[in-house]
Amino acid sequence: RTMSSTTVPPSPALLQPLNVPYRLLLGPGPSNVPPRIQAAGAQQVIGHMHPEMFQIMDDIKKGIQYAFQTQNPLTIAVSGSGHCAMETALFNVVEKGDVVLIGVKGIWGERAADIAERIGAEVHLLTKPPGEAFTLKDVEKGLSEHKPSLFFITHGESSSGVVQPLDGFGELCHRYNCLLLVDSVASLGGAPIFMDKQGIDILYSGSQKVLNAPPGTAPISFSEAASKKMFSRKTKPPSLYVDMSWLANYWGCDGKPRTYHHTGPITNFFTLREGLAILAEKELRLPTVTTVSVPVGYEWKDIITYLMKNHSIEITGGLGPSAGKVFRIGLMGYNSTQANVDRVLDALRDALKHCPKSKI
Numbered sequence: 001r002t003m004s005s006t007t008v009p010p011s012p013a014l015l016q017p018l019n020v021p022y023r024l025l026l027g028p029g030p031s032n033v034p035p036r037i038q039a040a041g042a043q044q045v046i047g048h049m050h051p052e053m054f055q056i057m058d059d060i061k062k063g064i065q066y067a068f069q070t071q072n073p074l075t076i077a078v079s080g081s082g083h084c085a086m087e088t089a090l091f092n093v094v095e096k097g098d099v100v101l102i103g104v105k106g107i108w109g110e111r112a113a114d115i116a117e118r119i120g121a122e123v124h125l126l127t128k129p130p131g132e133a134f135t136l137k138d139v140e141k142g143l144s145e146h147k148p149s150l151f152f153i154t155h156g157e158s159s160s161g162v163v164q165p166l167d168g169f170g171e172l173c174h175r176y177n178c179l180l181l182v183d184s185v186a187s188l189g190g191a192p193i194f195m196d197k198q199g200i201d202i203l204y205s206g207s208q209k210v211l212n213a214p215p216g217t218a219p220i221s222f223s224e225a226a227s228k229k230m231f232s233r234k235t236k237p238p239s240l241y242v243d244m245s246w247l248a249n250y251w252g253c254d255g256k257p258r259t260y261h262h263t264g265p266i267t268n269f270f271t272l273r274e275g276l277a278i279l280a281e282k283e284l285r286l287p288t289v290t291t292v293s294v295p296v297g298y299e300w301k302d303i304i305t306y307l308m309k310n311h312s313i314e315i316t317g318g319l320g321p322s323a324g325k326v327f328r329i330g331l332m333g334y335n336s337t338q339a340n341v342d343r344v345l346d347a348l349r350d351a352l353k354h355c356p357k358s359k360i
């Protein structure tokens, strides 16, 4: 045997075709990836420093600013899962010896405390039984007792199914000279959150939950106050990979030409961009009146008349500039039920089968 001959044989299983079963993913993440996002992931890779890639990263930044409702220039996606964003927040903003207060009402507070301990921070826990949320009074007590420089809280506590109300928390923390760090991995896009209005200093999320992109990227944003603390620290952050001075440059946030830091997950950036684009499109939809494009080849009036005559359902056509282009379907209060959604969809299906369709 020569030195160059292999001694480890190829695995027979590996030589079989890739087999991924279809699963309906109704757990707390990942969620199923819609075809449009799958298609984005099937695109050919380009270089991580190509101008087109920087444009896509700029689009992502804009998408996150919209999703977070923030104007923070320091808004990026880290190359990793939700935990990576969690570490990015804590590794950059917290230094050894800093006092931090962690709201624990499930596993995510425990994880944040673990990370903060690894940095050598003085960690205090504010705990609530799983299933409950913190009140402003609870938090004020912790702030006045421990005088932390950072308070961590989870918005969507996926381990207990509780959403944490956030109004007033930013203002309260700032009164105590404390930064507010919020985990919205499980909630962003599904429960309202307003980073700037709610005074959140650091907010992060994940790609594989409501955004429906594959796991592997995580949006994060820092307020001016958080940036100030982060960029005036005495020591380097313990991780080079998530050092925000480097990442700010990679994401074009520091006004300097971008230089190589690491090779970003290019394909995941494509998919994250599409997830954010879909969210931006969805959020413009009025929940009480759903507009549906009139299918090509049909007369809008035929369908409306068919629904009324055969299903006793009223829906209407467009109005003004949307006349002839859309149907308008109202789902208001008492009428806003799953059963009515199913009924109108069945009726529309029936109408498409029976109304005249022009050949085009």
Ligand code: PMP
Residues within 6 Å of the ligand: 028, 029, 081, 082, 083, 084, 108, 154, 156, 157, 158, 159, 183, 184, 185, 186, 206, 215
């Ligand atoms: N925070 C919350 C609220 C989560 O639900 C999760 C994922 N279940 C995480 C953080 C960690 O995210 P990841 O698994 O992407 O690292």
